[in-house]
Amino acid sequence: MIQVIGNAAVDTVIRLDRFPRPGETIVALGAADDLGGKGANQAIVAARCGAEARLIAAIGADALGERIRAALSAEGVAADGLSTSSQATDRCIITVDRQGENMIVSLLDASLAFDPVAETAAKGWIGPGDWVVMQGNLQASVTRACLALARSRGATTVLNPSPTYPPTDYDWRLVDLAVVNRSEAVELAGGDPFEAAMALRNKGAGAVGLTLGAEGSAFVSGGEMFRVRASEVAAIDTVGAGDVFCGTLVAARARGLGWREALNAASEAAALCVSRTGVLASFPSRVEMAHILKGAARRQGAEEH
Numbered sequence: 593m594i595q596v597i598g599n600a601a602v603d604t605v606i607r608l609d610r611f612p613r614p615g616e617t618i619v620a621l622g623a624a625d626d627l628g629g630k631g632a633n634q635a636i637v638a639a640r641c642g643a644e645a646r647l648i649a650a651i652g653a654d655a656l657g658e659r660i661r662a663a664l665s666a667e668g669v670a671a672d673g674l675s676t677s678s679q680a681t682d683r684c685i686i687t688v689d690r691q692g693e694n695m696i697v698s699l700l701d702a703s704l705a706f707d708p709v710a711e712t713a714a715k716g717w718i719g720p721g722d723w724v725v726m727q728g729n730l731q732a733s734v735t736r737a738c739l740a741l742a743r744s745r746g747a748t749t750v751l752n753p754s755p756t757y758p759p760t761d762y763d764w765r766l767v768d769l770a771v772v773n774r775s776e777a778v779e780l781a782g783g784d785p786f787e788a789a790m791a792l793r794n795k796g797a798g799a800v801g802l803t804l805g806a807e808g809s810a811f812v813s814g815g816e817m818f819r820v821r822a823s824e825v826a827a828i829d830t831v832g833a834g835d836v837f838c839g840t841l842v843a844a845r846a847r848g849l850g851w852r853e854a855l856n857a858a859s860e861a862a863a864l865c866v867s868r869t870g871v872l873a874s875f876p877s878r879v880e881m882a883h884i885l886k887g888a889a890r891r892q893g894a895e896e897h
Contacts, residue, residue, distance in 0.1 A: 604624075712738070
């Protein structure tokens with residue numbers, strides 16, 4: 593099972609012609625609310641890939657929290673890991689310009705007060721063969737404790753460090769797979785993105801998946817390093833693309849695909865995402881995910897024979 597420990601939120605996406613300058617007021621082109629939160633996004637993507645997925649997160653005792661619970665259940669994500677917090681449900685304000693670039697401001701009161709370690713350990717959700725996926729929306733100490741618990745239970749650990757903590761807050765030895773974009777990699781390890789990915793490996797990460805936007809993605813491990821080209825699409829909205837990439841990559845690996853084909857599948861899914869508007873609304877459907885993964889498996893089978 594893919595166990596995602598993170599956050600669930602309601603996203604408000606505001607579309608702009610361009611980002612305002614400091615002190616400037618501009619008129620938006622439009623706005624819409626959508627289910628979001630990196631944890632929820634990645635769990636939904638994994639479920640749409642046909643994987644068993646659970647989200648372990650905190651929601652508020654409010655209408656937004658109930659909306660999130662219902663939406664996750666409708667997507668086939670196990671919602672028994674949702675805890676009701678005394679804090680308000682998390683929210684994200686996302687601004688997107690005409691080029692598809694985005695800026696995000698998050699309100700994370702429920703997530704920052706959430707400590708899933710004791711409950712997760714008591715319920716025995718994590719076991720050998722599971723994949724435990726985390727992001728940067730919980731306290732750094734909580735993230736490290738969850739990763740250590742997952743390791744002790746024989747699970748494979750994945751960290752998508754967004755938003756990032758200070759570099760000293762990480763213990764990369766607890767991470768089997770780090771999934772980072774170019775700016776996160778450089779912020780956490782310095783140098784150019786590829787040097788940064790190698791530095792994360794040297795700090796203890798088992799492998800690093802590096803996203804490079806229109807330039808594709810790369811994979812770095814102890815035994816191999818390779819790049820995958822991005823699909824050529826007209827990018828109109830990059831919101832959620834990193835979550836689609838991460839969720840698809842993990843689900844593809846959980847299905848037994850090799851790293852190269854898993855990376856190709858993740859890149860293809862992310863390309864579909866950036867060609868559409870919205871957050872959850874832009875994610876590939878179950879039918880599209882099945883097609884992507886079937887094609888990846890077919891290519892892998894052809895290479896093996």
